[in-house]
Amino acid sequence: MPVWVLTLVYWLHLLATVVWIGSLVALALLVLPAARRTLDLPARAALLEGIQRPLESLGWFCLAILLATGMFQMSASQNYTGLISTANRWSTAILIKHLLFLTMVVISGVQAWAVLPALRRAVLRYRRSGEAGQLADLQRREAGLMHLNLILALLLLLATALARVS
DSSP states (O other): OOHHHHHHHHHHHHHHHHHHHHHHHIIIIIIHHHHHHHSOHHHHHHHHHHHHHHHHHHHHHHHHHHHHHHHHHHHHOTTOOOTTOOSSHHHHHHHHHHHHHHHHHHHHHHIIIIIHHHHHHHHHHHHHHOOOTTHHHHHHHHHHHHHHHHHHHHHHHHHHHHHHHO
16 A cells, blocks of 8 residues: 555544544533633523534544544554454554444434434523523533543543554
8 A cells, every 4th residue: 555545544534533532622621611601501502502513514524534544544554353353452452442432423423413402492492481491401411421522532542542552
């Protein structure tokens, strides 16, 4: 395989990782805490919705890039012994990385297709009737899932580092 192809694949993988995990870090550690301190409940929900829509598309695009480039990199490695192999330290680290990645994808799916639509409906109800209802609970659930994904992302990076030194 030409070196330029592998270089491009590694670069795309790193770029998608930085964008995906960087957006998680920015939201969880910067935007949400600032919004909690300065905005009321409906304004926070509106801000979160405005940020989440474009980030959701970008996030799914990054996940697709990560999946494609990750599989390509894995198959190009001399340490590769099978998709769910634990034959060596590298394979074990990569398997853990894949399990973390899949868990993050599931959590992202729950956020995108369950929590965020419910949050949007709760904001609409609040604007119509003034009743906050589930708004605070949904915002806590959204923040909790985001923080969980951030923790899993950090563990994923740790598994990547373990694979690199193996």
